[in-house]
Amino acid sequence: MDLKSNHTSPVLTDPPPSSQSRLRVTSLLTYSPPGAVFSPGLFLTIPRKKSGILDDVRACSWLDAMKSSSPPHRKIAKDVNNENASSDADVAYRIWMVKFPSALKSFEQITNFAKGKRIALFLDYDGTLSPIVDNPDCAFMSDAMRATVKKVAKYFPTAIISGRSRDKVYEFVGLTELYYAGSHGMDIMGPVKQSISEYHANGFSSTDKEGKDVNLFQPAAEFLPMIDKVYRSLVESTKAIEGANVENNKFCVSVHYRNVDEKSWAMVAQCVDDILKDYPRLRLTHGRKVLEVRPVINWDKGKAVTFLLESLGLNDCDDVLPIYVGDDRTDEDAFKVLREGNRGYGILVSNVPKESNAFYSLKDPAEVMEFLKSLVFWKNSSAL
Numbered sequence: 554m555d556l557k558s559n560h561t562s563p564v565l566t567d568p569p570p571s572s573q574s575r576l577r578v579t580s581l582l583t584y585s586p587p588g589a590v591f592s593p594g595l596f597l598t599i600p601r602k603k604s605g606i607l608d609d610v611r612a613c614s615w616l617d618a619m620k621s622s623s624p625p626h627r628k629i630a631k632d633v634n635n636e637n638a639s640s641d642a643d644v645a646y647r648i649w650m651v652k653f654p655s656a657l658k659s660f661e662q663i664t665n666f667a668k669g670k671r672i673a674l675f676l677d678y679d680g681t682l683s684p685i686v687d688n689p690d691c692a693f694m695s696d697a698m699r700a701t702v703k704k705v706a707k708y709f710p711t712a713i714i715s716g717r718s719r720d721k722v723y724e725f726v727g728l729t730e731l732y733y734a735g736s737h738g739m740d741i742m743g744p745v746k747q748s749i750s751e752y753h754a755n756g757f758s759s760t761d762k763e764g765k766d767v768n769l770f771q772p773a774a775e776f777l778p779m780i781d782k783v784y785r786s787l788v789e790s791t792k793a794i795e796g797a798n799v800e801n802n803k804f805c806v807s808v809h810y811r812n813v814d815e816k817s818w819a820m821v822a823q824c825v826d827d828i829l830k831d832y833p834r835l836r837l838t839h840g841r842k843v844l845e846v847r848p849v850i851n852w853d854k855g856k857a858v859t860f861l862l863e864s865l866g867l868n869d870c871d872d873v874l875p876i877y878v879g880d881d882r883t884d885e886d887a888f889k890v891l892r893e894g895n896r897g898y899g900i901l902v903s904n905v906p907k908e909s910n911a912f913y914s915l916k917d918p919a920e921v922m923e924f925l926k927s928l929v930f931w932k933n934s935s936a937l
């Protein structure tokens with residue numbers, strides 16, 4: 554998106570009223586191709602009841618998406634009975650890696666391409682810098698990872714782009730030298746170099762935790778009271794479901810079902826569906842064992858990457874190589890932006906085969922750390 558030429562708000566207008574509730578296509582997809590939600594032609598018309606169990610067709614799609622939302626880790630150790638299953642998984646993973654080669658093994662290729670270019674780094678948080686854990690409040694990154702991110706940010710402009718609220722992800726990472734985008738890019742704290750407010754009604758100047766001048770960009774600002782209300786409703790409606798956990802991510806709400814017995818997943822989906830019926834300006838996306846309710850606006854992690862590049866003065870420059878590392882479906886929007894414009898590299902963190910718009914892969918956060926360390930080493934040695 555050309556930010557300079559787009560002075561309009563990214564907030565989309567309400568879909569036209571209908572006597573029937575309409576189910577957005579995105580609700581049915583495991584991840585939504587960017588743009589899919591916004592075309593009126595992509596709205597399905599399905600009568601929706603206010604109460605009762607989820608309609609069968611939607612229940613199946615939601616539950617399928619919920620089941621596939623965070624594949625179990627691949628078994629490293631093989632037991633005798635499982636040997637065939639394990640080796641099948643290994644073969645499938647190796648075949649997949651032909652399409653998405655390891656960013657570590659392809660490091661020379663990446664740095665050859667990066668020669669003479671300025672790298673800009675974009676890092677997702679959960680599952681990328683910190684391992685996936687049962688309790689979202691305990692997804693701490695290791696001190697070693699923090700030290701590595703700190704080093705990497707010395708050499709390359711670095712931003713964290715997370716589904717968490719910006720405050721929460723800052724609390725986890727704790728590095729003032731980075732840029733932060735929370736709520737899947739709907740809450741960006743960026744540099745003042747190029748005034749964001751100059752281009753967008755939703756941008757304004759502020760100061761960070763250290764009193765440094767920054768620009769804030771919140772394209773979904775008008776949704777704040779609605780999201781807060783929805784958060785409280787979901788806390789209330791899911792409280793009887795053992796293990797369900799609702800997280801307020803400021804401009805979106807996450808309903809976690811990782812610790813809910815699979816038999817009760819339909820109940821979790823029902824609570825979310827009831828909310829979506831009441832709030833047509835909100836939509837659903839799927840994450841790793843999490844249902845996320847967010848505003849229907851034309852904004853995502855991909856747009857956040859473009860926005861940050863623009864505000865860093867690095868957009869549309871032939872000598873800039875953006876690299877985005879992420880593990881989640883919401884990161885695909887960013888991978889797609891980099892791939893489509895042939896602008897940079899997406900690196901998918903996954904230890905199982907997944908369809909993706911990324912170019913390369915890394916197995917887990919440990920490999921992410923190794924990759925970041927290699928970048929620092931390469932930069933140091935190429936400066937000699």
Ligand SMILES: O=P(O)(O)OC[C@H]1O[C@H](O[C@H]2O[C@H](CO)[C@@H](O)[C@H](O)[C@H]2O)[C@H](O)[C@@H](O)[C@@H]1O
Nearest residue numbers: 678679685686687689692715716807811841843
């Ligand atoms: O964009 P991200 O930084 O990857 O954030 C996406 C969501 O991550 C968190 O949930 C995931 O990680 C949790 C901790 O490991 C895990 O328990 C949960 O099952 C995962 O879905 C976070 O809690 C969500 O709010 C983020 O939207």
